[in-house]
Amino acid sequence: MVRIMCVVSYDGTNYAGYQIQNNGITIQEKIEQALKALHKGKEVQVIASGRTDARVHAVGQTFHFDTTLTIPEKNWKMALNTRLPKDIFIESVHHVVDDFHARYDAIVKEYRYFVLNRKDPDIFVRNHRTHVRDYLDIHAMQEACTYIEGEHDFSAFCSAKTDIKGSKVRTVYHASCQKDGDQVVFVFKGSGFLYNMVRILVGTLIEIGKGERLPSFIIDTINSKDRNKAGKTAPPQGLFLWEVTYR
Template sequence: MRLALGIEYDGSAFAGWQWQPDKRTVQATLDAALGRVADREVKAVCAGRTDAGVHALEQVVHFDPEVQRKPYSWLMGTNTVLPEDVRVLWVREVAEDFHARYSAIARYYRYVILNRPMKSALHRRQMTWHFAPLDVEAMHTAAQYLIGDHDFSSFRAQGCQSKSPHRYMHFIHVRREEADRVVIELCANAFLHHMVRNIAGVLIEIGSGKRPPRWAAEVLAARDRAQGGVTAPADGLYLGGICYPEAFGIVRHPIFQHLPAHASRYTPDRE
């Protein structure tokens, strides 16, 4: 039997998803909680690793339990022993060929910017603060240059271990959600290390009026990280959801209704 779980977490106090010695990580925290319920060691596989300080609205993981429990028992039992900054949202039995990472056909991220003169006392770890007014229309125009199949070398971290810099960007939406809040929504078949934060850094530069929208296309064409500007902070970044083929029966986030019909052709890499 294979189980899939939807996980929500506040990444502020974590050193990222992946297990690291002597550091608090989401993976180690979740595995320990699942192990308590299973009464044996559990190792869950995630859809996409997140960095230190990055949050998740719906990370997806899978694991193969060696003991029989009802999905509700896994859900409630695991949440009982998890700390307050991690929650299991749902648990479902899935086909044995389901893989949280390799079965995904798209990933969705949100980047949230608090755009006002003063920092927030309440959301200082949940949003990136930018004091100068941002031109949302210029940011959205710039983002459209990144849509499609491209070499995103200019937007990958220098230490990125991906074998290929090519990714298919399905869409990027930039909008002002509230008077003082700007949201960047991105959906691609997969993302490179720091790719979203580097794109956000370029768009913020453009929104600040320091660069024209066309600069995004120039950075992309350069295929050189040195040309890509500043990496935006992790605080405002959220893994928003994972899209799987309908056959697996995992409910999709509403944002995926914007996916083009050909999205399933861009299968994720198996690095």
């Protein structure tokens, strides 16, 4: 038995999210089906770094599984990709130590959120960018990002639908936004993120960018620990799980 770790990218547009559930097709299901086919019908459970919501994408999601197959490391990638649909792609495959864990061993997770900031939408990126028509003040959003960094209780930025019972203290190592033509890219790196946390942060930053709130609104909202104080949850299609880092 060997443990395998994979880096996978997926276009979440046509999925009900990463994690297997009763209503809707999921990424996990497609990956487990591919592994089952490779293992001649035997079920193989995969453990990912975490879940992503419906219509959210990944370029660097990670997962691990155990196998008795003796496929050389370099052949695993093609073996899996030929059994996966066109919107899921295994980027790399690695043999790892027996006690490696894709979720518990992750030390940093990076998310990026892409906004198309111009008058007209661009139909070709409608599933991968969130369209914001109004002018966004990039400097105000950049100032607000600095208040996100650090160790805070992010209760105000956690969906009420969370199943987290314990602490909502998380450390954000990096939060920034940059303008690149008519695109605004938000980058967040942290020890971990609460349910919908990145999307609520972005929703709040957009309100700040529009001038509806001051940058310091982030500080007040963190201190309030009240989800009702924060901005709207930004739509899923701009969000990408970008990278998961291990020791």
